[in-house]
Amino acid sequence: MPVAYIPRTRELYNAYTPYRWVVNEEPPPWTPLKKPLAQCKVALMSSGGVLYRDQPRFHREDASYRLIPKNARRDELSVWHFGYPTKDAEKDPNCVFPLERMREFEAEGRIGELCDPAFTFMGGIYSARKVREELAPKIVEELRSRNVEAFYLVPA
Amino acid sequence: MCHQSVGLIAREVEAAGIPTLCMTSAYDITQAVNPPRAVFLNYPLGHQTGKPDDSANQRAIVLAALNAFEAISKPGTIVELPYVWDPNDRRWEETDYTPGFLPPRPKKAAADLAEQERRRRYTTANSG
Numbered sequence: 001m002p003v004a005y006i007p008r009t010r011e012l013y014n015a016y017t018p019y020r021w022v023v024n025e026e027p028p029p030w031t032p033l034k035k036p037l038a039q040c041k042v043a044l045m046s047s048g049g050v051l052y053r054d055q056p057r058f059h060r061e062d063a064s065y066r067l068i069p070k071n072a073r074r075d076e077l078s079v080w081h082f083g084y085p086t087k088d089a090e091k092d093p094n095c096v097f098p099l100e101r102m103r104e105f106e107a108e109g110r111i112g113e114l115c116d117p118a119f120t121f122m123g124g125i126y127s128a129r130k131v132r133e134e135l136a137p138k139i140v141e142e143l144r145s146r147n148v149e150a151f152y153l154v155p156a
Numbered sequence: 157m158c159h160q161s162v163g164l165i166a167r168e169v170e171a172a173g174i175p176t177l178c179m180t181s182a183y184d185i186t187q188a189v190n191p192p193r194a195v196f197l198n199y200p201l202g203h204q205t206g207k208p209d210d211s212a213n214q215r216a217i218v219l220a221a222l223n224a225f226e227a228i229s230k231p232g233t234i235v236e237l238p239y240v241w242d243p244n245d246r247r248w249e250e251t252d253y254t255p256g257f258l259p260p261r262p263k264k265a266a267a268d269l270a271e272q273e274r275r276r277r278y279t280t281a282n283s284g
Contacts, residue, residue, distance in 0.1 A: 001249070002183035002198055005159075008253040022160055024190040029171035030231040031192075037222055045165070047158040048202075054278040057271050078274060082261050083157055084202040092208035101211070101218045110222060123158030131161045136168035143174055150225065151169050154179040154204050155158035 022128045033150060040149040043115035045139070047123025048089055048096030048156030049081030058122035063135040067117040072099065083124035084156050096156040115148050123155055163189030177225040179204045186234060194234040195221045199241050200248045213239075 010018050033040070045065075049058055052068045057080040068077070077093045079086045089095045099118055106114040119139065125131050143151060159182040166176040170192045178194045180186040181204050186194050197204060197217060205221075206214035217239065224235040241248060251257060262270070 002196065003181075003249050003252055004184050005182040005201075005253055006184045006188070012253060012255055012257075021185065021188050022164065023188045024167070027231045028167055028190050028192040031170050031173050031175045032229075033175045033226060037226060045162075047162050054275040057267070076278075082258070085257070085259060086202065088208040089202055094211070094214050095203045095206060095208050098205040098214055098218050101205070101214050104215070105218070105222065110219070121161075123161040125157065125161050128160065128164055131164045132168060135161075136165045139165055140169055140172040140174075143169060144172070148174055151166070151174050151176045152179075152221065152225070153162045153166055153176060155162040155182075156202055156204060 019126070035149075037111045037150060038109055039112045041113040041115055041147060042102070042111045042150045042152060043119065043143055043146070043148040044097070044099060044102050044152050044154070045119040045121075046097035046154045046156065047121055048084075048093075048154070049079050049086070049122040050089075050093055050097045050120040051078050051080055052076055061125055061127060061130065062122055063125055063127075063130045065119055065121040065135065065139065068097075068099065068120055070099065070103065070114055070116040070118055074100070081122050081124065081156060083122075089156065096154055098154065102152075111150075115143075115146055159185040160189050163191040163194075166191040166193075175225075177221060177228075179221060180234070183234065190232050192231050193225060193228045195224045196234050196236045197239060198237075199239070200252045203241075207241075 053076050055066050079089045102114050105111050166178050170176045178191045180194050180196050206217045
């Protein structure tokens with residue numbers, strides 16, 4: 001049985017007004033894949049707060065994002081996030097940011113090309129408006145300017 | 157919250173003409189935000205693409221996600237993966253994201269110090 005995180009969040013933060021989660025009842029937007037992933041340029045994004053080398057950390061309600069070179073080594077990555085226990089991701093960022101696995105799938109031809117860079121942000125942003133209106137349009141621009149054909153997103 | 161943010165971005169990117177797939181371990185949050193395509197993995201938060209230092213496990217999960225990306229044809233589909241965190245111990249399902257589950261936030265001074273140390277490591281040596 002999946003864990004019910006909406007009631008758990010309410011309990012964890014019961015000193016505060018209950019959070020109003022986004023509920024989208026209408027069907028989501030839809031763009032079909034035009035070809036198999038083996039022929040697509042694929043971009044990876046994680047909300048796990050992953051940083052590359054000396055990149056600045058994330059702050060509360062921070063809708064900024066970081067560019068992670070696709071050949072980044074594991075010891076060049078660190079994690080800055082307060083919304084989940086980061087111990088395992090600090091040890092192995094692939095738990096929430098599977099860059100090494102995606103490089104392997106590129107080398108093996110399971111995906112056509114892995115976009116350079118990959119993208120990370122700190123997903124614990126309470127303002128849905130901020131995510132939609134500040135962060136998302138910038139990501140759309142990053143992907144468009146690099147002719148990305150498929151986008152794989154991993155929360156944390 | 158991460159799950160909501162990721163779902164919101166996926167919807168905007170998809171609306172802009174780029175197909176998306178979201179990983180999720182919070183079924184209810186993802187179902188509410190309703191991204192175009194999602195793959196559910198019943199693991200504790202912070203392991204949405206697998207266990208640490210277990211590349212076989214991570215590979216299987218990411219590969220299943222890529223397969224689902226190509227297979228999903230109905231908007232709003234959430235594909236459930238069969239992987240179990242620990243077949244002999246499901247206690248994490250009782251404790252994940254309950255009071256006491258998150259480590260305390262570091263104080264700003266401690267956080268600043270940690271950040272300075274990290275930045276120094278990469279700027280002075282410059283060798284990684």
